[in-house]
Amino acid sequence: GKTYKIAVIPGDGIGQEVMPCGLKSLHAASARFNFNLAITTFDFASCDYYDKHGKMMPDDWVELLTPFDAIYFGAVGDPARHPDHITLWGSLLQMRRQFDQYVNLRPCRLVKGVPSPLADPGEIDFWIVRENTEGEYSEIGGKIFEGTERETVIQETVMTRIGVDRILKYAFELAKTTRRKRLTSATKSNGIKITMPYWDDRFKLMSKSYPEVTTEQFHIDILTAHFVAKPSHFDVVVGSNLHGDILSDLGPAVTGTIGIAPSGNIHPEAKFPSLFEPVHGSAPDIMGKGIANPVGMIWAGQMMLLHLGEKQAAEAMMKAIDRVLGEADQSVLTPDMKGKGTTQKLGDAIAEAI
Amino acid sequence: GKTYKIAVIPGDGIGQEVMPCGLKSLHAASARFNFNLAITTFDFASCDYYDKHGKMMPDDWVELLTPFDAIYFGAVGDPARHPDHITLWGSLLQMRRQFDQYVNLRPCRLVKGVPSPLADPGEIDFWIVRENTEGEYSEIGGKIFEGTERETVIQETVMTRIGVDRILKYAFELAKTTRRKRLTSATKSNGIKITMPYWDDRFKLMSKSYPEVTTEQFHIDILTAHFVAKPSHFDVVVGSNLHGDILSDLGPAVTGTIGIAPSGNIHPEAKFPSLFEPVHGSAPDIMGKGIANPVGMIWAGQMMLLHLGEKQAAEAMMKAIDRVLGEADQSVLTPDMKGKGTTQKLGDAIAEAI
Ligand SMILES: CC(C)[C@H](C(=O)O)[C@@H](O)C(=O)O
Ligand SMILES: CC(C)[C@H](C(=O)O)[C@@H](O)C(=O)O
Numbered sequence: 233g234k235t236y237k238i239a240v241i242p243g244d245g246i247g248q249e250v251m252p253c254g255l256k257s258l259h260a261a262s263a264r265f266n267f268n269l270a271i272t273t274f275d276f277a278s279c280d281y282y283d284k285h286g287k288m289m290p291d292d293w294v295e296l297l298t299p300f301d302a303i304y305f306g307a308v309g310d311p312a313r314h315p316d317h318i319t320l321w322g323s324l325l326q327m328r329r330q331f332d333q334y335v336n337l338r339p340c341r342l343v344k345g346v347p348s349p350l351a352d353p354g355e356i357d358f359w360i361v362r363e364n365t366e367g368e369y370s371e372i373g374g375k376i377f378e379g380t381e382r383e384t385v386i387q388e389t390v391m392t393r394i395g396v397d398r399i400l401k402y403a404f405e406l407a408k409t410t411r412r413k414r415l416t417s418a419t420k421s422n423g424i425k426i427t428m429p430y431w432d433d434r435f436k437l438m439s440k441s442y443p444e445v446t447t448e449q450f451h452i453d454i455l456t457a458h459f460v461a462k463p464s465h466f467d468v469v470v471g472s473n474l475h476g477d478i479l480s481d482l483g484p485a486v487t488g489t490i491g492i493a494p495s496g497n498i499h500p501e502a503k504f505p506s507l508f509e510p511v512h513g514s515a516p517d518i519m520g521k522g523i524a525n526p527v528g529m530i531w532a533g534q535m536m537l538l539h540l541g542e543k544q545a546a547e548a549m550m551k552a553i554d555r556v557l558g559e560a561d562q563s564v565l566t567p568d569m570k571g572k573g574t575t576q577k578l579g580d581a582i583a584e585a586i
Numbered sequence: 587g588k589t590y591k592i593a594v595i596p597g598d599g600i601g602q603e604v605m606p607c608g609l610k611s612l613h614a615a616s617a618r619f620n621f622n623l624a625i626t627t628f629d630f631a632s633c634d635y636y637d638k639h640g641k642m643m644p645d646d647w648v649e650l651l652t653p654f655d656a657i658y659f660g661a662v663g664d665p666a667r668h669p670d671h672i673t674l675w676g677s678l679l680q681m682r683r684q685f686d687q688y689v690n691l692r693p694c695r696l697v698k699g700v701p702s703p704l705a706d707p708g709e710i711d712f713w714i715v716r717e718n719t720e721g722e723y724s725e726i727g728g729k730i731f732e733g734t735e736r737e738t739v740i741q742e743t744v745m746t747r748i749g750v751d752r753i754l755k756y757a758f759e760l761a762k763t764t765r766r767k768r769l770t771s772a773t774k775s776n777g778i779k780i781t782m783p784y785w786d787d788r789f790k791l792m793s794k795s796y797p798e799v800t801t802e803q804f805h806i807d808i809l810t811a812h813f814v815a816k817p818s819h820f821d822v823v824v825g826s827n828l829h830g831d832i833l834s835d836l837g838p839a840v841t842g843t844i845g846i847a848p849s850g851n852i853h854p855e856a857k858f859p860s861l862f863e864p865v866h867g868s869a870p871d872i873m874g875k876g877i878a879n880p881v882g883m884i885w886a887g888q889m890m891l892l893h894l895g896e897k898q899a900a901e902a903m904m905k906a907i908d909r910v911l912g913e914a915d916q917s918v919l920t921p922d923m924k925g926k927g928t929t930q931k932l933g934d935a936i937a938e939a940i
Contacts, residue, residue: 309776316776316805317783325777349814351705373742373780383747387780388727393737422663422670423679423831426727426741429671453831454867456810457839460703477777477807478832485811513808 233266236540239300239505240273243323244280245514246524246575247306253526253579254304257549258533260586265545272300277323279313288322294330302536303327303507306529307514321371324509329365331504333497334395335402336362336476337535338511340463340483340493344558346569348488354464356487359410361403361468362476364497366395367427369473391427391472396434402500403470404442410467415442417449418471418479431472452478459486484511489568491525492557494532496539508536525566526579527553552585587620590894593654593859594627597677598634599868600878600929601660607880607933608658611903612887614940619899626654631677633667642676648684651859656890657681659863660883664870675725678863683719685858687851688749689756690716690830691889692865694817694837694847698912700923702842708818710841713764715757715822716830718851720749721781723827745781745826750788756854757824758796764821769796771803772825772833785826806832813840838865843922845879846911848886850893862890879920880933881907906939 238258242251255271262269274296275281276289288308290296297303309319327333342348342356373387407415417435421428432449439447450458452475458465459479463486471479484493493511510528518524531553538546556564556578564578565571592612596605609625616623628650629635630643642662644650651657663673681687696702696710727741761769771789775782786803793801804812806829812819813833817840825833838847847865864882872878885907892900910918910932918932919925 315783317779320776321779349705350703352703369777369779371779375780375784381747385745385781385784387743387778389741389743391739393735420828420831422674423723423828424741425671425675425723425725426729427739429669430729430739453835454844456832456836457844460814460836460839474774474777477774478810481807482810482814482836485814490808490811 233268235268235270236301237270237272237299239297239303240271241277241303242273242306243308243514244278244310245307245516245519246512247308247514249519249522249524249575250510250526250529251306253575253583254529254533256579256583257530257552257586258537260583261537261545261549264548264586265542267542267545277308279310279319282314282319282322288319289326297327297505300505301540303505304533304536305507305509307510307512309514310516312516325369327507328497331499331507332365333499333504333506334363334365334398335496335498335500336364336480337496337498338362338480338483338493340487342487343492343554345560345565346488346492346557348486350460350463350486353486354462356463357411358466358483359406359468360476360480360483361399361406361470362480363395363399363471363473366390366392367473389427391430393434396431397438400435400438400470403468404438404445407445407468408442412446412467413444414446414448414467416455416466416469417447418452418455418469418475419449420452420475422451455479456482459483480511489525490528491566491568492527492531494528494535496532496535498539506539508532508539522574522576523567524575525568526575527557527582530579530582548586552582556581556585587622589622589624590655591624591626591653593651593657594625595631595657596627596660597662597868598632598664599661599870599873600866601662601868603873603876603878603929604864604880604883605660607929607937608883608887610933610937611884611906611940612891614937615891615899615903618902618940619896621896621899631662633664633673636668636673636676642673643680651681654859655894656859657861658887658890659861661864661866661868663868666870679723681861682851685853685861686719687853687858687860688717688719688752689850689852689854690718690834691850691852692716692834692837692847694841696841697846697908699914699919700842700846700911702840704814704817704840707840708816710817711765712820712837713760713822714830714834714837715753715760715824716834717749717753717825717827720744720746721827743781745784747788750785751792754789754792754824757822758792758799761799761822762796766800766821767798768800768802768821770809770820770823771801772806772809772823772829773803774806774829776805809833810836813837834865843879844882845920845922846881846885848882848889850886850889852893860893862886862893876928876930877921878929879922880929881911881936884933884936902940906936910935910939
């Protein structure tokens with residue numbers, strides 16, 4: 233079978249703890265299906281690396297990582313050690329941009345066995361498509377009149393036609409494959425009056441090329457309210473970098489826990505590797521306790537296999553996750569799912585089920 | 587008793603429908619307590635006005651409105667008639683800025699009788715303090731390379747020391763009066779790496795002057811998740827213009843419906859009038875049906891009385907709202923609260939209870 237070169241970056245905090253579970257499940261899948269994983273593990277993109285080297289990644293990180301078929305990423309950052317905007321912008325956010333992973337794809341699905349905080353959640357099953365390289369996440373801006381009463385800080389949001397159109401296109405194409413072919417655009421053009429109306433215009437224009445897709449748009453404020461009031465309404469939700477970021481923590485929270493949610497940072501063309509990670513971060517507060525939910529990491533591995541073209545293996549992994557969570561009792565589920573289980577116990581159960 | 591000069595602006599859509607209920611309750615309060623309301627109604631800040639005059643407000647709106655003690659505002663905008671960024675920036679958002687209403691204060695409270703979508707909501711009772719004049723809502727930026735593949739749109743977020751410090755101060759002062767004296771700051775300094783770390787720095791600095799307040803900060807993405815997972819955790823949440831906007835739709839959704847939520851656009855100094863409005867907008871989709879929830883408008887009136895110094899009357903209004911909602915059956919509650927009642931029926935019940 234095929235061999236895929238995978239760069240593994242565990243990173244910080246619970247990233248280190250859930251990564252072994254992710255790898256165990258991936259190995260189980262490769263043993264059962266006809267493909268191989270050639271794994272190389274890197275210690276950079278972590279606070280430990282930063283302490284040793286004064287930077288988050290080696291200077292040649294682009295050359296190092298470009299040859300891989302995919303990057304499998306844990307989590308990075310620990311605000312008690314270094315400010316987030318240094319650790320994150322020196323690693324994850326730089327990779328997303330450098331490798332032009334302009335699609336951030338995040339499923340929100342109510343999984344049997346995972347308790348939702350909603351009294352009546354309905355059948356939640358949708359995708360969040362987040363623009364992942366531009367928008368509100370910019371490096372331009374600065375401070376003036378520093379240290380005085382007039383101190384003023386400015387940061388620019390940048391949207392390009394190329395950047396907006398390609399993420400919208402991805403979302404429209406995905407919406408075509410869903411149950412109701414419904415695409416929701418997250419906007420805030422009533423308040424953010426320069427960039428957001430532009431986003432709306434491009435959305436409206438592109439919708440003409442997709443008559444089979446039902447479109448709608450909501451301002452981000454009321455959209456978060458709808459996520460709580462009727463999450464089963466959605467098929468695909470597309471948003472800017474910041475809007476997508478917010479919705480893809482809120483969506484999983486509504487399905488029960490962000491601990492199970494995966495994230496694909498996808499470069500749809502074949503020039504650079506895509507990166508797969510759990511939605512949750514390094515969670516220093518629960519680090520070292522062995523109770524982190526490994527499902528986000530495992531599910532991210534599932535998305536990676538799908539991206540690599542291993543459809544059958546990906547399906548088996550998804551089924552294993554669903555089956556184990558659906559049948560698990562309190563002793564297996566981690567605390568974020570109201571259980572008493574551990575990372576390893578749940579991770580092992582899923583790997584075995586594959 | 588005292589006489590207060592109130593400017594009433596019903597605006598568009600359901601703003602027109604809920605305003606009479608708000609006024610009826612206010613009149614009931616002024617009849618029972620020892621004060622008078624001198625009401626002047628204006629037809630501007632509406633799409634009808636725009637159609638007639640080609641602008642949302644008369645040129646002398648500042649002179650017209652400045653003498654009032656407060657502005658009582660319905661809702662504005664109808665995207666089917668004019669784009670939001672024209673109607674809103676020509677009225678509500680301009681007033682907030684011109685009258686330096688830099689505090690947007692929004693309570694989130696679980697009211698007995700209003701069904702929450704959460705299975706186990708706990709005791710939700712907190713305030714959202716939103717910066718209301720700067721930040722992400724800016725008028726600077728623009729488009730370049732228009733109509734070409736290189737088309738690029740930029741909008742600037744602007745934070746000033748004065749602007750950030752005064753809203754933080756208001757939030758810290760408010761937190762001192764709450765049950766657990768807890769203040770939560772909404773940030774996103776891991777992604778928005780220029781303005782948001784500045785917000786964090788000012789927050790940290792000011793916390794030193796308030797040792798009695800317990801502080802914490804969450805990135806806006808995970809904060810929205812916490813709003814769903816454990817909303818009873820919060821006392822006061824302070825956020826930038828955009829973050830506060832999002833949280834103050836999400837918070838009320840978690841307590842049941844944004845239809846009951848009020849919003850005070852407060853200029854804490856005595857130079858300009860403050861503006862009180864429901865959180866919900868003009869809702870063209872349910873306009874004309876007589877089913878809009880009047881509670882947001884009435885509760886906004888309650889906040890206005892409190893702001894004017896009529897503490898007793900405000901308390902009576904709050905009690906009336908709580909009692910009517912707590913005792914109401916399906917025939918009185920509006921559809922957003924899973925009832926079959928009408929705007930007028932519910933509004934009358936509250937006015938009578940006062
Ligand atoms: C209508 C809109 C411009 C406004 C805002 O974003 O401030 C509204 O959502 C609000 O929260 O008052
Ligand atoms: C860690 C942070 C910079 C990141 C983001 O905002 O993109 C995270 O929240 C995510 O969603 O992947």
